[in-house]
Amino acid sequence: MNAPEAKSGFRHVGTRPVRPDGIDKVTGKAIYSPDFVAPGMLQGAILRSPHPHARIRSIDTSKAEALPGVKAIVTADDFPTLKSLMVTMGESAGNIIHVSRKCMAQGKVLYDGHAVAAVAATSAVIAAEALKLIEVDYEVLPHVIDIDEAMQPDAPLLHEDMVTEGVQPRPDKPSNIPTYVSKTKGDVAEALGRAAAVVEGRYSMPMVHQGYIEPHACVASWNADGQANIWCSTQGAFVVRMLTASVLGISQADIRVTPLEIGGGFGGKTTVYLEPVAMLLSRKSGRPVRLAMTREEVFRASGPAPGVQIDFKIGATADGYLLGADLSMKYNVGAFPGNGVQVGLITALYHYRFESFAMHGWNVVTNMPGIHAYRAPCAPQVNFAVESAIDELAYKLGIDPIELRLKNAVVPGDPGFTGGTLGEIGFVECLEAAKAHPHYSAPLGPNQGRGVAASYWINAGGPSVAAVSLAEDGSVLVTTGSPDIGGSRASMAIMAAETLCIPYEKVRVTIADTSAIGFSMVTGGSRTTYATGKAVIEAAETIISIMKARAAGMWGVDVADVAWGDGEAICLDPAKDNQRLPIGKIAARMNNTGGPISAEASVNPHDYLPAFGVHICDSEVDPETGQTTIVRYTAIQDVGRAIHADYCEGQIQGGAVQGIGWALNEAFIHDKAGRLDNPGFLDYRVPVCSDLPMIDTVMVEKPNPAHPFGVKGVGEVPIVPPLATVANAVSRAAGVRIRDLPLSPDRVYSAIKSKG
Amino acid sequence: MPQPGYHAPETVQQAIALLSKEPGARVLAGGTDLIVQMRSGRIASPLIVDLKRISGMIGIRASGDGFAIGAATPCTALKKDAAFAAAWPGVVEAANLIGSVQVRNRATMAGNLCNASPAADSVPALIAAGATCLIAGPSGERELPVEQLATGPGRTGLATGEFVVELRLPARPKGGGDAYLRLIPRTEMDIAVVGAGAALVIDAAGTCTAARISIGAVAPTALLVADAGAALVGSKFDDAALGRMGEAVRAACSPIDDKRGTISYRTDMAAVIARRAVAIARQRAGEAN
């Protein structure tokens, strides 16, 4: 890889140059959040609840305060009382009160690991010792982990004031169900009555975690004059600024957030858990304070993805046209109302032309950490049920599973997911590419089975700011506010170089802090290459206009007689012999021709397009042990147009691998006392390299007409289909349908055994 | 906030003296269990006694017809000793299933044994091979069969001041072969749901003349299942004999239900994995004839 490979019509787009941040990262020089050090910095630590549900009667910090070296202690009492306010964090939304309560429990602890107090001390050892000296008097309450149990009328209530939104009339009693949503089209009962085949089942999967390598960490320094610095690992420095300012009730301009390198986020780093706490510890101690989670804390007290229980009934005609779908979804959103089933509703069925459907959905709160965004948040769960059932239906009808999907696939012009009509989507192209792929017709060995599944993700646009400026030698600086989690520096450099027609290495990209550039939405929603890219291209185009004007002045011609090409201004006036002025020459003279050449673009595009993916998996199941081996895996995806081909493929492979992890082994396991029983990578089993074959990718390119280079978001959709792809393959290999994830060896073994 | 003391003695006697003085002292070999457990707060020790500076603690030497493996010998070194790797491939494979390459460059079989996890990978292989451990202590040396060292999860019969100096394995018998297999949900970096070691001797006619079968992760300690071995002796590994062997293994299981496996799954799998280990050991034994 990394060998430039020119694409027709483009100089850089679609090639594979080395990433500008690569050397620092592979040599260990890059500064990730746990590496950051501020002068005089104290070490913080957080005391966490051992109970999944308890009332805090009192907290006595006096012994800890007396310990030499302890400089500050913070509890809920140090947090301001907040008014209810909904805030958006990019890929999720929530009430600022709940954001605050995820940083520090107030009155009640709602999950094992919930923060109850924090300490800053002169060493990590002293901070840890101080935690042991804090006395918390808990009144332990009954807890609830299971979706069905949490929905019972007599279930332990997490929030005494929470009533279900979306039910008419408004319930007068509180419950653990914050949200009910529904959507119907036509008469499902009637349509299913006409079906030649109906499949019905209950599908489930547990809560899972993003498992980013780098735990959450930050350093905060809050001065007596009210101004503060935060250095942290985040997908969105502006979200950190907004949430921290809102939780603490201070002015956003007083906080400067510097995003450090990020060791993985997958949506999980689009909120705050530590920053407001570190700020308060810093204000109390008058010194910078570091807070860094351990792996165990990450698992117990950050924002996993919801577990679900889904009842699904689906029917089709004898020749495979989908008649109706009846879908009931319950999303376990953890301790706080979250964006769960609302997204499930718009990511469940809209890739097929169902004649009718009825969808009902509930969010359910339980004594687990509150969910947060995880790559195509909330879509993989429902897609697992839908694409498993489609597979069952195909086999029942004796129709090839890709053929059945092709018969029902949505095409451009069909109704959109949230209104309007679908634009230049590439679903049919992906299905055709899957059908034609040699993998799909390769022979299978003994105990092997093949599965396919298809999915979509809405993608996102939204606000971004980018600045482009020239150095005096004509090299180019690009600055954005979008943290680079998947190679976006390289993509921004490619797009700027393409626009300016200059070498890729002449462009360098910086990710600025929140005080150095205007607002950008998070790096999430598969929006960055599309939306921030648009801002970069627009600013680069402004730079070209300025350079053309400068060249016109230098030549004494009308600007209309100047063109831009090949990294230089070209004089179209024949009287001037078609002279040329390269970017370096224009830059060298810029301060004599009108001043620095620099431009900023602020964009807020919404002409993004959804992404579609189709995956194929061959699995082999050991009939004696239930162990699954993924033998071959191919992921096909419409990427619009690949800007950096390696990083598009990398996103597709990474998404597929995470999805395979959900399918095979990943699960939050709680013990009887409601404590997380596997808060580490030993028993929270993400796949290791040797578990996986090479993930083959096929990039289908159906460009987005609304983006100068045709970009569609690529980062999220690849995690959606693997669950059903693997489940379909395993069910085929095992000869028995398994509707619950993960497909751990013992579960597959008992399914094989029960089939007799 | 007491920090544990650290000593790296140069003789066995110095180590015994240090360990005897401080009953909570811990021996450090590779540290891949000990340091993890100390960091997590599971154990706190006032004194760490590192064995690696004591001469003879690292390396494999011939001892009689067999082998003596110093207690601080890392697992990767076992692979590099051609004679040992040829004699006991099952033991070497078991030790080299532990963790990752980085872990195995530190981890030792003696540490695996003394950590006394029921799921320790090298232990069933050592038991099947008939290994013993040489223990040094304030009242001199004693030698114990490996299966008698652990007394429960995380517990050993070592008295204060005692530690394992070396592991001893016999020469590979003529017609002998061994194997170890484990079942884990992933392909590596995991803890055995069940493990099984087998060491067999077969004669020129293919009849089993001796068999030791050991299972791990299905009882409080790794077990030598004498009945399972006995079921094979005299047979040519026909289905009936293998079935009896599997039944003996199942009967010996007393696993717990936990996040890593249910009682019934572990019990069923012990028989499956033991049978597969026997098949490999038999093939190796055949090749040795």
Ligand SMILES: Cc1cc2nc3c(=O)[nH]c(=O)nc-3n(C[C@H](O)[C@H](O)[C@H](O)COP(=O)(O)OP(=O)(O)OC[C@H]3O[C@@H](n4cnc5c(N)ncnc54)[C@H](O)[C@@H]3O)c2cc1C
């Ligand atoms: C990432 C990772 C993966 C792992 N994977 C596996 C695996 O797949 N299978 C497996 O079985 N284990 C695994 N382990 C556990 C561990 O690596 C092994 O048990 C290893 O063999 C321990 O050896 P050590 O030399 O590091 O022991 P140490 O950590 O040095 O010691 C372990 C214990 O035994 C005591 N001890 C050590 N040597 C002696 C001695 N000579 N006499 C008396 N007491 C002694 C110590 O005091 C301590 O209590 C893993 C560990 C890690 C960190």
